[in-house]
Amino acid sequence: MTVLSKVRYLMYPLYEARLKRELRGKKRPKHIAVMADGNRRWAREAGFEDISHGHRVGGAKIGELVRWSAEMGIDVLTIYLLSTENLQRTTEEVEFLFDIISGVIEDLATEDYSCRVRLVGQLDLLPDAVAARMRQSAAATTEKPGLTVNIAVGYGGRQEIVDAVRSLIDDKAAAGVAAQDIADEVTVESIAAHLYTSGQPDPDLVIRTSGEQRLSGFLLWQAAYSEIWFTDTYWPAFRKIDFLRALRDYSQRSRRFGK
Numbered sequence: 258m259t260v261l262s263k264v265r266y267l268m269y270p271l272y273e274a275r276l277k278r279e280l281r282g283k284k285r286p287k288h289i290a291v292m293a294d295g296n297r298r299w300a301r302e303a304g305f306e307d308i309s310h311g312h313r314v315g316g317a318k319i320g321e322l323v324r325w326s327a328e329m330g331i332d333v334l335t336i337y338l339l340s341t342e343n344l345q346r347t348t349e350e351v352e353f354l355f356d357i358i359s360g361v362i363e364d365l366a367t368e369d370y371s372c373r374v375r376l377v378g379q380l381d382l383l384p385d386a387v388a389a390r391m392r393q394s395a396a397a398t399t400e401k402p403g404l405t406v407n408i409a410v411g412y413g414g415r416q417e418i419v420d421a422v423r424s425l426i427d428d429k430a431a432a433g434v435a436a437q438d439i440a441d442e443v444t445v446e447s448i449a450a451h452l453y454t455s456g457q458p459d460p461d462l463v464i465r466t467s468g469e470q471r472l473s474g475f476l477l478w479q480a481a482y483s484e485i486w487f488t489d490t491y492w493p494a495f496r497k498i499d500f501l502r503a504l505r506d507y508s509q510r511s512r513r514f515g516k
Contacts, residue, residue, distance in 0.1 A: 269498065276501035280329075283508035286461030288333040289326065290483070292475055293318070295467030295491030302491075309353050314493040316357040320364055323372055325500050327404055333457055335377070335407035337475050341416060344382060355387045358410055362394040371403030377453035378412035379420075407454060414477035421451035421478075454479060462507045464500075466492045482514045 293315060300311030319336060326334045338358050344351060365374050374395040380388040391410065422443065428451075429442050449455070459479040463472070468489040472480060486503045488495070 273498050273501065276498060276505060279505055280501065280508060283505075285330060285504060286484075286507055287331065288335070288458045288460045288462075289331055290335040290337070290460035290463045290476055290480065291322065292337045292463070292465040292473070293492040293495075294465060294469060296493055298467065299491035299493045309350070311491075311493055312350075312354060312357050316361050318493060318495060319361045320370065321497070322495075322500070323365060323370055323404070323406055325497050327371060329501075329504060331404055333405045333407065333460075334372075335409060335454070335460060335476065337409045337412065339378070339410040339412065340474065341379065341382065341411060341413035342474075344411065355383065358408070359387065359390045359394070362391050362408060365406060366394045366397045371401060372398065372406045373401050373403070374398045375405060375407045376410060377407045377417075378410045379416065380411055382411040405457065407457075409475070412453075412475075414472070414474035417453050418448070418478055420453075421448050424451040449478070452478060459483065461512075462486060462503065464488070464503050466490055466495050482512070484510050484512065 296311035296315040297308045298311075299314070300308040303311075305311065319338075322336070323334065338361075339354055343354070346354075362374055362376075364370070365372055376391055376395050380391065383391075391408075395408075425443065425447050426439055429439050430436075434442060454476075459481075460476060460483045463476070463480050463483045463485045465472075465485070465487050468487070470487050472485075476483075484507055486506055488499055488503070490496075490499055
């Protein structure tokens, strides 16, 4: 370990404590959404020939994020792990991602975490065995106390809105609403009630790692008025102090909700 590394190692706890002090009594988000991006680039720049190592380290980071969120009193945490576009990657990489994400959900279902896992996305796009494994692990958390953790897998923001409208129309038709009257039933509130995150507050804060500055289809409806915080740090290298910095930045913003 270099001298500089030693200094950083010794200063880290002090800086973390300082950030926590700065957050005392300040407003905090109830719902945080995280775009955990940059696993492959982190692996390449770290010198690993096998980019799967980036996914493995990134998967392990999820548990840390859940603990940080619980410690800071967050109610809902949504983590974007696998988009519908990601499913178009090489078969080998996608299968590895399935295993990593399944393992993450199984880990969160253990007694080591106080959280309920909710799967959001099109699980029917996944192999049956993979979807069943994820559902089984998530189902084991339904009665657990603590925060709610949404795992976005096979997720696409536009498709979520399409699914919500279709579900709304199906419900109204089943209730006997005439076809010519269904259009009157399509409102902001009725669509929101049929989203994957139905019953949950919209995210107050969206965090994206890896330096990219776009939503990439993530929670398009729900994030309309969210505060967004970008960092150049790749997801596997994301630290607790980065998380606390995001919370500090959020506490200093004035939310206007489009007004």
